[in-house]
Amino acid sequence: MTTKLFRDARIHTPVSDKSRCVSWERGALLVKDGLIESVGREDDVLQGLHPSQIDQEIDLGGRCVVPGFVDPHTHMCFSELREREFALRLSGVSYLEILRSGGGILSSVRSVRSASEETILGRTLKNVHIALSLGTTTVEIKSGYGLDTASEIRMLRLIERLGRKTPVTVVPTFMGAHAVPSEFSDDPEGYVDLLVKEMIPAVSAECNPPFCDVFCEEGVFSVSQARRVLEAAREHGMKLKVHADEVTDTGGAALAAEMGAVSAEHLLAAREENLAKMVSAGVIAVLLPATAYSLRKPYADARKMLDLGLTVALATDCNPGSSFTQSVPFVFGLAVMKMGMTVDEALSGCTLNAARAIGVDKICGSLEKNKLADLIVLDGDTPAIMAYNCGVAPVLSVYKRGECVAKRPDDRGIN
Ligand SMILES: [Zn+2]
Structure with a gap:
């Protein structure tokens, strides 16, 4: 079992039981074997967690994270x-x-x-x-x-x-x-x-x-x-x-x-x-x-x-x-x-x-417990960067089931 901690992330995600998005300014995601174990305020996610339980820690430096x-x-x-x-x-x-x-x-x-x-x-x-x-x-x-x-x-x-x-x-x-x-x-x-x-x-x-x-x-x-x-x-x-x-x-x-x-x-x-x-x-x-x-x-x-x-x-x-x-x-x-x-x-x-x-909302589409850890790190503070920094794709890195599967060449400073 591999456990990863994504920390210092500005997380922005829709949630299944509401018609709005939620966000955490200093958020974290705990991922076990490709699935989201917990997500929310970093302090809350870290509570009761011992460093020995974490195999890899990924500091996102305050960047915006949205679902894949x-x-x-x-x-x-x-x-x-x-x-x-x-x-x-x-x-x-x-x-x-x-x-x-x-x-x-x-x-x-x-x-x-x-x-x-x-x-x-x-x-x-x-x-x-x-x-x-x-x-x-x-x-x-x-x-x-x-x-x-x-x-x-x-x-x-x-x-x-x-x-x-x-x-x-x-x-x-x-x-x-x-x-x-x-x-x-x-x-x-x-x-x-x-x-x-x-x-x-x-x-x-x-x-x-x-x-x-x-x-x-x-x-x-x-x-x-x-x-x-x-x-x-x-x-x-x-x-x-x-x-x-x-x-x-x-x-x-x-x-x-x-x-x-x-x-x-x-x-x-x-x-x-x-x-x-x-x-x-x-x-x-x-x-x-x-x-x-x-x-x-x-x-x-x-x-x-x-x-x-x-x-x-x-x-x-x-x-x-x-x-x-x-x-x-x-x-x-x-x-x-x-x-x-x-x-x-x-x-x-x-x-x-x-x-x-397309009938896959039980497994992906939002950053919620038990869903796949499919997520994107954006080169900005909020999802609005995608409209603001137009004509280029401000996508720094892409994670599928918690694994980094794509990375922009200039993406330095994280991992
Ligand atoms: Zn068509």
Whole structure:
């Protein structure tokens, strides 16, 4: 058994039974075998503790410590970037136009289908390691660049393998309903039939992913098509997520509420009455401000959602098209500066609420007794440093299960 003491830390964390964060100016964390044994004021944590009981002491020199980030919505398993398409978008071609002309998601589908497993794994591992260096200790990764049964199963297996190759906890989501593949462009209902009758049963039997997600959007899957997919996924034991009302208000938020989904994502165009349905059904709003940034769109109205009573989580949406960033600190900064969220709301959005959105809040997302000692040391006094010191990531070091797994090169003076 290894016991570590993290001391002289300005600890700032959400807590499970309250809707606010707590902080300790001179705090400490006692970690036993990767789990938090106690956390709080340093004097309280040290009480009754003999120095011989501590194997390693880490003096954080008064720096801010927050929980490791949970990124609850990414498509970071892919094989090629789409930088040329980004240039097209900068010249004024819209995201949905690019998708309609066979680009966008469909170009990632072509490259993933033809790439070797090692190529996909190499690119995805790079994404995960960049995310880890920026504080992400748990990440959700969706399939959805395969879009046929064998390719989707291959993606989900690769995502599982990733989880064994990095210290980051990886949560897979099946997203065969990410787009209609080109071979079904004249028969989208035929693709929904394939999803419902073949792909979902096969994926469930072979990979058993905890979540199924659907892109419910004009020109992608209609509300009734998305409902069919979600019903089949639910029958096979998967929990549900919906990409809802990202570009147009098609009623995706209401569908998420009707189906009892765990979360609805994007919500840039969602109507207030449908957001209210999400509140009643307990659906978490996962907001993706880096996507609005990358698409030059207005940001989702987080303030209104919070005031309506929604639980709001934040994510990078890391993907090679509409949001190529692995950085939760960037997302945090956008949430505070552009979406009217307070520092505590944004921190909860990147940690505990994000953990709730992917069903891991019992083990991570906050610095509380018996949770994993997943934590980040920031180069500042408060989490606000991530919005203040913008454009760089003020993440000095990252601990997963109490072990240092990433460290900024200039991080001297601690340990
Ligand atoms: Zn997405």
